[in-house]
Amino acid sequence: MSGNRAVAYQGPGVVKVIDTDYPDFELHDGPGVNPANIGRKIPHGVILKTVATNICGSDQHMVRGRTTAPEGLVLGHEITGEVVEAGPDVEFIKVGDLVSVPFNISCGRCRNCKEGKTGICLNVNPDRPGSAYGYVDMGGWVGGQAEYVLVPYADWNLLKFPDRDQALEKILDLAMLSDIFPTGFHGAVTAGVGVGSTVYIAGAGPVGLAAAAGAQLLGAAVVIVGDLNEDRLAQARSFGCETVNVGQGSVPDQLEQLLGVPEVDAAVDAVGFEARSEGHGADAKEAPATVLNSLMTATAAGGAIGIPGLYVTGDPGAVDEAAKVGSLSISLGTGWAKSLSFTTGQCPVMRYNRQLMMAILHDKVHIADAVNAKAISLDDAPQGYAEFDAGAATKYVLNPNGYIKAA
Helix, strand or coil, X not given: CCCEEEEEEEECCEEEEEEECCCCCXXXXXXXXXXXXXXXXXXXXXXXXXXXXXXXXXXHHHHCCCCCCCCCCECCCEEEEEEEEECCCCCCCCCCCEEEECCECCCCCCHHHHCCCHHHCCCCCCCCCCCECCCCCCCCCCCCCECEEEECCHHHHCEECCCHHHHHHCHHHHHHHHCHHHHHXXXXXXXXXXXXXXXXXXXXXXXXXXXXXXXXXXXXXEEEEEECCHHHHHHHHCCCCEEEEHHHCCHHHHHHHHHCCCCEEEEEECCCCCCECCCCHHHCCECCCHHHHHHHHHEEEEEEEECCCCCCCCCCCCCCHHHHCCCCCCCHHHHHHCCCEEECCCCCHHHCHHXXXXXXXXXXXXXXXXXXXEEECHHHHHHHHHHHHCCCCCEEEECCCCXXXXX
């Protein structure tokens, strides 16, 4: 093999499909690659022919110019693929296997990996714990919105689908296992959702919808999703959620209309640092702490808040100098007074992906329908980014090699 095509960030608001190198078993210099990782040998890796690779809201933050991502960075951390080459140290994964790739890269050897904290692996990013494909400040592992991609520590990282034909029939569902389904589910789990819970989820984008589906899977009695986007709220209602438009009044007041009380047992922040002020409709201004503060008000005393929504330490487009370095005006006193707990950070995908795969394969959940997954070609990626940025109630799945029949 000598060629590859990939989606690359070209500057604020611009992505482009470029010709790039076919991967080999070494990390090479390039946009975003940590200097300490250049030349790193990957005999434990595999090369995948990409089956599906999704556009994520986290990618969109970079494309909007809201991070320090360098131009030319190959994007994409939600990867499903077929193994076409295996390094000499790979023992159990074989050529021809169809696999899901956790978005967080982990070594399986460090203390954090051994404790199941795969989102903060100590060995894959020289700058700080935790890494991901095609993402700013994550070590420089090349992204998977491409025809081919390198995956390190393959025996550890890859989730093999047990039956190829069954997997291809459910590929749009299984494509959600690399990130948004485990991430949304993690938000619900860390919020303490269980049988009979009342749950409020801020944000009806794909992660929020995945959190809603996850809360239903965990046995929640009522799942309420809040957003400003009516199309996305309609998508939440399509699989049995209640909804509130946060531009039409305070969240506690709207919760009281639905539940009889102005609070819920558990809450999930699926919005992150580009949140907008509630109660102000389409004219809402950016207010990065507003969702966190709203959830502390709307969560019952002793409850918990899961925070899979992204918060960053570098945001050049932030509304003030503090927010540019990730410092937000959070009402911690409210949380303390109510004995609330909250969990932040990358979802440790490997904690959940096999169980969620089994739920998909045995028709216990239809996550592709919940998030309105739509397959598009690699060449249509720029249009997909633009439509997603404009608020489309759609999870765009790139189909670079024609595996997905519905594309």
